[in-house]
Structure formats: C-alpha cells, structure tokens
Amino acid sequence: MIAIIDYGLGNLRSVQCALRRVGAESAITADADEISGADGVILPGVGAFWRAMENLRKSDLVNVVLETAKNGKPLLGICLGMQMLFSESDEHGRHEGLGIIPGKVIRFTESLKIPHMGWNEVKHGTPSPLFESVKDGAFFYFAHSYYVVPNDPAVAIGVTDYGKTYASAVQKGNVFGVQFHPERSGPVGLEMLTNFYRLCKTT
Amino acid sequence: MDYKKIIPCLDVKDGRLVKGVHFVELKEVGDPAEAAAAYSEAGADELVFLDITATVEGRKTMTDAVKRTADGISVPLTVGGGIASTDDMQRLFDVGADKVSVNTAAVRNPDLVKEAAEKFGSERITVAIDTRKSDSLPSGFEVMVRGGREPTGIDAVEWAGKVVALGAGAILPTSMDADGTQAGYDIPMTRAIADAVSVPVIASGGAGELEHLSAAILEGHAAAVLVASIAHFGKFTIAQMKEHLAAAGIPVRL
Numbered sequence: 025m026i027a028i029i030d031y032g033l034g035n036l037r038s039v040q041c042a043l044r045r046v047g048a049e050s051a052i053t054a055d056a057d058e059i060s061g062a063d064g065v066i067l068p069g070v071g072a073f074w075r076a077m078e079n080l081r082k083s084d085l086v087n088v089v090l091e092t093a094k095n096g097k098p099l100l101g102i103c104l105g106m107q108m109l110f111s112e113s114d115e116h117g118r119h120e121g122l123g124i125i126p127g128k129v130i131r132f133t134e135s136l137k138i139p140h141m142g143w144n145e146v147k148h149g150t151p152s153p154l155f156e157s158v159k160d161g162a163f164f165y166f167a168h169s170y171y172v173v174p175n176d177p178a179v180a181i182g183v184t185d186y187g188k189t190y191a192s193a194v195q196k197g198n199v200f201g202v203q204f205h206p207e208r209s210g211p212v213g214l215e216m217l218t219n220f221y222r223l224c225k226t227t
Numbered sequence: 228m229d230y231k232k233i234i235p236c237l238d239v240k241d242g243r244l245v246k247g248v249h250f251v252e253l254k255e256v257g258d259p260a261e262a263a264a265a266y267s268e269a270g271a272d273e274l275v276f277l278d279i280t281a282t283v284e285g286r287k288t289m290t291d292a293v294k295r296t297a298d299g300i301s302v303p304l305t306v307g308g309g310i311a312s313t314d315d316m317q318r319l320f321d322v323g324a325d326k327v328s329v330n331t332a333a334v335r336n337p338d339l340v341k342e343a344a345e346k347f348g349s350e351r352i353t354v355a356i357d358t359r360k361s362d363s364l365p366s367g368f369e370v371m372v373r374g375g376r377e378p379t380g381i382d383a384v385e386w387a388g389k390v391v392a393l394g395a396g397a398i399l400p401t402s403m404d405a406d407g408t409q410a411g412y413d414i415p416m417t418r419a420i421a422d423a424v425s426v427p428v429i430a431s432g433g434a435g436e437l438e439h440l441s442a443a444i445l446e447g448h449a450a451a452v453l454v455a456s457i458a459h460f461g462k463f464t465i466a467q468m469k470e471h472l473a474a475a476g477i478p479v480r481l
Contacts (some may be wrong), residue, residue: 071348092342137229142273
C-alpha cells in the first residue's frame, strides 16, 4: 500500500486515480502510523511553499516524512512536494524545507511566461530506476514558478529546459522528487508511477 | 522548450454536453466524461469544462460529471463557470479538477483572485475575460460579464494586468465579437493582453481553420489555443491541428 500524505493541500485525488490505474493500492491519509506502515510514501503539494510546510508541521507529519526518508522506504515528492524535500525556498521570503536533499528552491527569472505551465521534455540525468523504460526526452506536464537547485548536481536524474536547464527530477537514495505531475502526464506518467510502485513492492 | 498547447473546451449543462462532440467512437454523445477521455487519448494537452448550468440542482450533477471526467483522463482539467468563492473551488478540486477558471465573480470581487491564489497557488487559478470591441477605452477592448451579456466599462488589457498582479496564473480571453463565428481568433485583442502580462494567455473564441490556430500563437502571442466547434464537429483531429502547428515552426507535443 502506498500512502498519499494528506496535509490539506494537494492534488490527491488524481494521484490516487493514477495509482489505481497502474494497479497500486493507495490511501489518502494524515495518520502517521498508517504512513509509517506503508510500502511507499507520496508527498504531493500545490500552492505556496511556506503554507505547505506550515500545514505539514501543524498536522504533525514532518517526523514521519523524515523517518521514511531515513528508513529506506521509497518516498516520492511531486511538484511542491519535491521542492519541500530541499533545504529552503525563496518563495515569499526565505522558508526552511524538510532538508532531506541539500539545495534551494528559487524563482524563474527568465523572460519566458511564468508559471511554466504545460508539457515539456525531461532528459535523463544520472541513471535512476524511476526512469526505467521511460524514453529519454519524454513529455511530462508541469505547473510551477519555482525550481530546485540541488547542491550536488548528481542528484538530478532528469533535467528540463525552460529558458534555462534545471533539475526536474531528483533522487537521493530512496528519496525521489519530480517537479512535473506524473498523474497528469498521460501514459508516460503512468509508466513512471509503475516504476515507483515496483520500487515500493521490492524495497 | 516553450511548447504550445491545444485545449478542447467542452460546454456542459446539468452534467451533459451542450454541443455534441462528434467522435465516431463515442457511445454516448452527451456524456462529457466520455468526450474528455477521447480527447485525452487523441493528444489534447489539457481540457476545459465550461459549466453553463443555471440551477443549483444542475450544479450537483456537474460535480459528479467533473469527478467522472477527472478520473478518466490523464491530462489536466480546468473547470469554469459559476464559480463564486474559494469554497466552490475547493469542491471542484476535491473531485479532481486541476485548475479553476473565474470570470464574472472576479470582476464583482477582485479579491477572490488574490484569496484563491494564496490558498491554492497561482498555477491553479485562471481568469477568463470576455471582451468586446469598444472605442471609448484605451486598449479598444471592454470586459463583459454574465456570459458576455453585460458591459462593465472596464478596459480588458488593464483588467488582465490587474488580475495577474492579484495572482492569476493564466488568462483566458474570449472575444464576444469572434466567438462562434469560426472566422478566427481576435488576434489584436489576444496579442494586446498577451504582451501586457507575464503569465500564459490562452486564445479563445472563433477558431474554424487550422491557420487560425497558428495565427493565435505566432501573431497573437498566445501560449495555448482553446478549441471548440473546430474539434467537436470532427472538422479536424487534434493530431491534424498539432501537425499544422509543427509545420508552422511552433513547438508542440506530438
């Protein structure tokens, strides 16, 4: 069972529907015991960074996310959920993140339209099981104005070009993050979630 | 890359499609969920549901239609029409909508845009603007409300700038002069708004030929094109539209 963390923000339903399509059982939950008992954990998120962190703290769920990262179970942050894995964000002032992956979250300053909202290619970076059988340069759906800058460039398992090349998918051990929405990225998104599900079953 | 999008728009009333969508493979012509799934399969980049329901009873049916639709597609769904509060938005997000679009309610209460962007994120808030030509306003375009029936005296380009400052993540301007004519998008209006704001603009209203789509992007500076009749009546497939854009040198997801 995959736990989809419910802290009052996020596109939880579409994540759950996508998991169902790849045959994965999941639960939308705010229960720390249920989350720590799951085979894998998804941290979704939309909206403002500081509010998401505040909600996660208020829901008493920061520890269970940190423990999941530590104990080796697959953890996947989606969109803002990916950004929250990092040390800090510049969105609406400086705010501390979960600090699981060292690095920061900054705003696009390119002359292109912001938010970056639509389909874009993800090129493979450091090889990762998350991208197994996913074509290099496959299209995924994005909706964001901020992006991550990892301290260690090797954590980038996928990169995307939007005015500049940035890390659109990261991995640090059992912790994964994707800036795009696999649950809204057609068959290729489902393929990626299948890979994540496989990791959950075998870890 | 800055890939451009094709977004079919489905008009839904009391949970049923208003204009038929003429896909050969559709079993039930009036079901928005089935039409949406077919468009999603056919390569549409996103989908928009425009709820033109007038009654409270009908809105309940709409929530159910959104739920069934969102569950059956794997591309983002925007829902617009009759949204007046963040509670209305929350209800739609809860059943699987990825974004919402506000129109009249934003004009009546601009703070709604700010409140919604703070609560849900700019990425999820689109402001739709119905416009018509007006010589008495600086840009030459006036904001219309209540389904394009009521003039407001507000300049459309100025209004677009204001809602972006309040937190709108996209602008969907529809020309009341061009809508339904299939004679092409209102390029000067689309361009005036697209050049004035920092967020993506979705051209809407008037598409009838493939050339209209590329013109909205190349001349109108739109980031996406909304398509209705041109797609629903089977005149062109999504693939044909994308091939046309690609041939015109526009980056699209093929």
